[in-house]
Structure formats: C-alpha cells, structure tokens
Amino acid sequence: MVTEPPPEPPPEPQRFKRRIPEGDDRERAVCQRCGFIAYDNPRLIVGAVCLWEDRILLARRAIAPRQGFWTVPAGFMENGETPAQGAAREVREEALAEVEIGPLIGLYPLAPIDQVHMIYRARMTSPRHAPGPESLETALVAWADIPWDELAFPSIHWALGDHARTAGSTAFQPGTTPPDWVPTPLR
Amino acid sequence: MVTEPPPEPPPEPQRFKRRIPEGDDRERAVCQRCGFIAYDNPRLIVGAVCLWEDRILLARRAIAPRQGFWTVPAGFMENGETPAQGAAREVREEALAEVEIGPLIGLYPLAPIDQVHMIYRARMTSPRHAPGPESLETALVAWADIPWDELAFPSIHWALGDHARTAGSTAFQPGTTPPDWVPTPLR
Numbered sequence: 001m002v003t004e005p006p007p008e009p010p011p012e013p014q015r016f017k018r019r020i021p022e023g024d025d026r027e028r029a030v031c032q033r034c035g036f037i038a039y040d041n042p043r044l045i046v047g048a049v050c051l052w053e054d055r056i057l058l059a060r061r062a063i064a065p066r067q068g069f070w071t072v073p074a075g076f077m078e079n080g081e082t083p084a085q086g087a088a089r090e091v092r093e094e095a096l097a098e099v100e101i102g103p104l105i106g107l108y109p110l111a112p113i114d115q116v117h118m119i120y121r122a123r124m125t126s127p128r129h130a131p132g133p134e135s136l137e138t139a140l141v142a143w144a145d146i147p148w149d150e151l152a153f154p155s156i157h158w159a160l161g162d163h164a165r166t167a168g169s170t171a172f173q174p175g176t177t178p179p180d181w182v183p184t185p186l187r
Numbered sequence: 188m189v190t191e192p193p194p195e196p197p198p199e200p201q202r203f204k205r206r207i208p209e210g211d212d213r214e215r216a217v218c219q220r221c222g223f224i225a226y227d228n229p230r231l232i233v234g235a236v237c238l239w240e241d242r243i244l245l246a247r248r249a250i251a252p253r254q255g256f257w258t259v260p261a262g263f264m265e266n267g268e269t270p271a272q273g274a275a276r277e278v279r280e281e282a283l284a285e286v287e288i289g290p291l292i293g294l295y296p297l298a299p300i301d302q303v304h305m306i307y308r309a310r311m312t313s314p315r316h317a318p319g320p321e322s323l324e325t326a327l328v329a330w331a332d333i334p335w336d337e338l339a340f341p342s343i344h345w346a347l348g349d350h351a352r353t354a355g356s357t358a359f360q361p362g363t364t365p366p367d368w369v370p371t372p373l374r
C-alpha cells in the first residue's frame with residue numbers, strides 16, 4: 001500500500017508547461033517540444049481486509065512511506081485488471097496469501113492527493129501467509145489485537161471500521177471518507 | 188461521457204520505450220532522453236443516473252465517440268475532486284442540471300480498456316436541464332421511453348438496469364460488469 005506514487009522523476013520543468021490544450025477546458029502538463037499531453041488523473045488504490053475465521057491479515061510495511069507501520073494489503077491498481085483482481089494481486093504480493101474477494105467495504109476519495117482507495121472484504125482460502133518483498137512481517141490478528149496506533153494510513157483505519165460495521169452482510173453501500181478528514185504528512 | 192481518453196498525440200515512439208524502471212516490477216513507458224516515467228494507470232469515469240420524479244435525464248452526444256447516441260451524464264474524473272463531485276460536475280457540464288448525488292449504483296471495470304466506470308443515482312434539485320457544449324440535446328425520459336438501441340456505451344445500459352434493480356434502496360452493493368462482456372469498437 002502506497003499513498004504516494006512510486007518514485008518518479010518529475011517532468012523536466014522547462015519541457016512541460018501547464019496550459020489548456022485545444023478542445024480541453026483545464027490546464028494540463030504539455031511538452032513544449034512535441035506537444036505530448038501528460039494527463040494526470042486520479043489514481044486508484046485497491047486492497048482487501050482479508051479474513052481467516054475471524055482474524056484479519058495485516059502486513060508491516062518494509063518500505064516508505066510509513067515503513068514499520070501496519071496495513072492491510074493494498075496498492076496501486078494496474079492497467080488490464082479489475083479492482084478486485086488488483087486487490088487479490090496486492091494480497092498475493094504483500095502477504096503471499098490467496099483470497100476470494102467479496103463485497104466492497106469502502107470507497108475512500110482522498111481528493112487533496114488525487115487518489116481513490118477501494119477496499120474489499122476477502123476470505124483467505126488457506127491460513128497461509130508470509131511477508132512479500134514490501135513487507136517486514138505478516139500476521140493474522142484478532143480484532144482486539146489490531147494495533148490501532150500503528151496503522152499506516154487513515155484509509156486502513158476506516159476500512160477496518162467499515163468492515164466491522166458491515167460484517168456478515170453483503171447488502172450495504174461502501175463506506176466513505178469521513179467529512180472532517182484532512183490530509184497530514186506521513187513518513 | 189467518453190470511453191476513450193480525449194484526443195492526445197501518442198508519445199513519440201522513438202522517445203518513449205517500454206522498460207521496467209528500477210524498483211518497479213512491470214514495464215512502463217520511459218523517456219529515452221531524460222528518464223521521465225509515463226505511468227499509465229486505469230482511468231476513472233464518473234457519472235449519474237439523474238432522476239426528476241420518476242423520469243431519467245439523458246443527453247445525446249455531440250462529440251465522438253458515439254456522436255448522436257444517448258448517455259447519462261458521465262466523464263473522466265479529474266484531480267482534486269471526489270467521484271461524487273466529479274459526477275455532479277459532469278451533470279452540470281453535459282446537461283446543465285443540478286443534482287444531489289445518492290448511492291453508487293454500479294462500479295464497472297472495463298479491464299481491456301483500462302477504465303473503471305462509477306455511476307451514482309442522483310436526484311435533480313429542479314427539473315431544469317439543457318444541452319451543454321458536448322450534448323446535442325437533453326431529455327427527461329420515462330423508463331418506457333429509454334432508447335435502448337441508441338445508448339452510447341454498455342456501462343450506460345448496465346447502470347440503467349442496476350438503477351431499476353435497486354430503486355428505492357440505499358442498502359446494496361454496486362452492480363458490476365457482466366462476466367460475458369467483451370469490448371467492441373464504438374464509433
């Protein structure tokens with residue numbers, strides 16, 4: 001799970017200038033040499049609250065941001081996959097676990113940072129789990145043992161709450177970002 | 188509503204080559220001159236089935252793709268907005284109508300074209316509507332008068348069906364893409 005895009009050198013400032021392309025109605029980063037328009041649209045983060053019996057699969061992050069903090073498996077959705085497929089892929093990559101994806105627990109817009117987080121409920125198909133390259137450790141924890149003060153991102157907190165609120169049901173609207181949320185720098 | 192990104196000159200092929208950047212695990216388009224990585228992530232389309240009493244707001248497209256066909260207001264989500272705000276903006280831009288956004292009717296992944304369509308139910312706050320610059324005309328139509336054979340995009344069809352299926356309720360999971368859907372060229 002990453003709340004910031006992967007490391008990326010910014011477009012050279014002298015090459016990309018912000019202007020409104022013809023037929024568009026807002027500024028885009030346009031290459032001054034060839035006219036290439038670097039559309040920058042909101043990014044989707046997909047992940048899952050994964051259950052084995054009534055324990056929840058958490059992973060401790062091996063990488064920035066929020067190295068050492070706990071998360072549910074989640075990360076940037078990639079081209080060519082559905083959000084559910086992306087969530088299952090992140091579970092596989094970060095916690096070496098296999099899941100069946102269930103209902104959408106939460107759909108959390110983070111408008112100030114141009115992200116939308118989509119977190120599903122998932123059922124592990126076996127209790128096996130282990131840290132992938134982006135995780136220090138993984139654990140199946142009971143609700144009472146969730147390390148609330150060591151969660152990596154606000155949306156993980158919200159998703160765990162929305163999971164509890166909707167547990168056992170498949171007929172509910174996904175939870176959303178609390179209206180009073182404001183972004184704070186994470187490290 | 189556009190199912191293809193707005194007109195955009197492709198990156199000059201000799202400049203951008205696909206390779207796996209350091210620390211990444213899949214190919215990206217990387218500029219051969221400066222190393223700029225053009226991350227190309229799935230795009231979000233946001234829109235709304237807008238109701239005045241029990242009639243539905245449709246707009247006839249003035250632009251490609253699917254010029255002349257009918258749609259519900261929808262388009263690319265922009266940075267700095269939530270999906271619901273984006274949907275309300277598209278209603279304003281394409282049909283000059285004001286709405287209150289309600290539940291998420293459908294979340295339709297179109298993995299082969301790297302899009303996710305999110306369609307909400309919305310209530311018009313007045314019966315006023317009129318074509319914006321991207322529409323030829325707008326209309327409030329009864330269910331029986333929906334021009335099913337002249338709808339612009341499959342996701343519009345699905346969203347109208349999922350709206351009918353969930354009408355009057357706010358406790359349901361959003362509908363999804365039919366498993367047998369395959370992309371077909373639209374013009």
Ligand SMILES: [Zn+2]
Nearest residue numbers: 031033034036
């Ligand atoms: Zn250029």
Ligand SMILES: [Zn+2]
Nearest residue numbers: 218220221223
């Ligand atoms: Zn370059």
